[in-house]
Amino acid sequence: MKKKIVVLTGAGISAESGISTFRDANGLWENHDIMEVASIEGWRRNPELVLNFYNLRRKQLKEVQPNSAHYFLKELEEKYDVVVITQNVDDLHERAGSSKIIHLHGELLKVRSEKDENLILDWSEDINIGDVAADGSQLRPHIVWFGELVPKLEEAIEEILTADIMLVIGTSLQVYPAASLIDFMEYGKPIFVIDPHSVSIPNNPHIQVIRKTATQGVKDLEFK
Known part of the structure; x- marks a missing residue:
């Protein structure tokens, strides 16, 4: 499995x-x-x-076109069950070929x-x-605009609760409620955060921060 x-x-x-x-x-x-x-x-x-x-x-x-980070996530599906939860309203994950995508903030x-x-x-x-x-x-x-509920939030939480590994890519974790999703990852399981900017993360020794852009940072990922 x-x-x-x-x-x-x-x-x-x-x-x-x-x-x-x-x-x-x-x-x-x-x-x-x-x-x-x-x-x-x-x-x-x-x-x-x-x-x-x-x-x-x-x-x-x-x-615009998907970039190598989008395609990297598609390629992960060869070895893993991958669910992409995105705050983005574009269709670049779809165009890269990812098969399971949850759009938290709607679709353009x-x-x-x-x-x-x-x-x-x-x-x-x-x-x-x-x-x-x-x-x-x-x-x-x-x-989904400011001042509106996020209807896909519960679906996203359910996916995270059953995850073995979490990747956080290209988000400052400052927009709520999406930023709170990292808190639903079971303690002790690995979380990798890729972002060149300062990111607000919980105090958790199992979080590894990669201070690079998405396309560069995914190259540094190592997990089993």
Whole structure:
């Protein structure tokens, strides 16, 4: 029986493919205050601004490709049962070929009804004011914004509780509740954290920190 590896990925792994992140710019994302474009309050204040912002993100996504760290996680499936839990809303893990992916914060290539969070559609083009779901309500990005619950959190926790090894790649562990997921790993089992920046980690001797980017850090991983 294959050992199980659960991987938590964040913006750092996608940044190496050319996807911009807001945490490297003092809370600004493409010159927008993050709360304007990634909160439920921002959506209610100015939905057109929010739609335009994510339309640009969707266009950008078509111009980038998975990197060697994404492909490394796919290759791990040859020897391990691998579950990727990602905070990223891009589809780079899918395009690299990973087979088990949980998107904590939603997916850029999906939309949903403004009223019914379970009415979800695949969507690769722009969303405009006036584009409506089957229930007649405005379509919005299928993104979990600040101020909203994280519906996939329980599913992610269940995967971590049965993991043998945990990898944390490209996340500062500062965005909650995703940052708390590392606490659900059974004490004594190995955790590897790959990030070039300072990362907030629990006091645990079984955590090994690799201060490198995702593409470089995965080369240093050694586990049985």
